[in-house]
Amino acid sequence: MERKMEENMRDVDVGSEAGGEDALVGNVNKLMVTPPGYTGVPRKGHLVFDACFESGNLGRVDYISEFEFDLFIRPDTCNPRFRVWFNFTVENVRETQRVIFNIVNFSKTKSLYRDGMSPVVKSTSRPKWQRLPTKNVYYYRCPDHRRNYVMSFAFCFDREDDVYQFAYCYPYTYTRLQHYLDSLERRNLDYLQREQLGLSVQQRRLDLLTITSPAQQNPEKVKKLVVLTARVHPGESPASFICQGVIDFLVSQHPVAQTLRDHVIFKIVPMLNPDGVYLGNYRCSLMGFDLNRHWQEPSPWAHPTLHAVKQLIVQLSQDPVGLEFYIDVHAHSTMMNGFMYGNVFEEEERVQRQAVFPRLLCQNAPDFSFSNTSFNRDVVKAGTGRRFLGGLLDDTSYCYTLEVSFYSYMAAGSTSPVPYTEDTYMKLGRNVARTFLDYYRHNNFIDDNKLQIPNHINSMEVLSQGRQGNGNGNGRTSGSERGAERKNQSITGEY
């Protein structure tokens, strides 16, 4: 077995060298994995692995047997400590070909794989991502791999012409964000502004959206200021779906969104670490920094996006309007549900005030858990946005980390976890957005009597709101959604 692995590693090396710029980060590049010593012509069923595409990640493949392959996550660029995100394609499959893929070099040991999480899969003929059946996924400590934790999954290919793609969670790339923001811009909404706040080390855009009613409509009005950021950790793709859900709701014609725009200025940075997202990293930037540990002193050349966002926030905090909320969106690899982290304060009154928003969110979002929400001051989190800004901003403002599970939530009254989909992540975003109305009604900043919201607009209506076509790719009728699901039914990879 050892000998086979070594021979196979040479194949991987050749593949990597041939790949041009993308191969520099060490992803496999159209790598055909043949049995060791095989010299004949390539055959159908000699799997071809590839991760040389945006947000791709697969560093090495070892042939174990005709049915089994060891797969190695390519560590974050310039930081070998982080190995969690994977995203790769497999083609040249034989119909009914059965395989077991072992992902053997995770850097974390605790994982939601223990609780039923499974990788996501799609294929050319079934382009909607879905989770593999839980029963085909095993997570265990492996004696063959220095007692590392290994995640193995069994899969049966079913269509010879399809390219299959497997990933840790639903990818949300930099390019996807750019297309989404372009489509928003084309709508010429007078309450939406997009600007380039800065550039990443690799010259990608750091976008900033401002959503609020135009000032000329009511120049005297005092507004509140809310800042939201996402994807400081590039592998945490659910954060982008949440962020898009927030934006979709805030730019919509929904009466709650209109009222919010009249009273609040929303500043949103949807992707704080565009290079890391592009490169398929899990935690770090191009240069190997965990940007969420550098808030205290970000450098303009080593952490340019963080530097730009921090400058913006410092400037906003000095604005007479006053920054009231800062929320940084993340995804969590071991917890269920959506939940929040906040800061610890001495004064009981401030502690209570800080708990108001999460409590209201809990009423609006069935997947959000107040009991998982916690307030802490660990030393390890000292460089995070929440902790740093909690110290910078005055005592009338609130800083939270919003976390969502990579896997699932427990709905009220149910005992089995409900796996998140792209749509339910976005729905959590919409629920976060509308909770600001409840919050500002709760503290009487928005006067109930002056509200233009008809009584019949209740929460259920808000929940279904994002399903109506709104021209940005999020809206689908439920009929076509059902159709899409039918089309996807057979990609379970049943072994």
Ligand SMILES: [Zn+2]
């Ligand atoms: Zn994170």
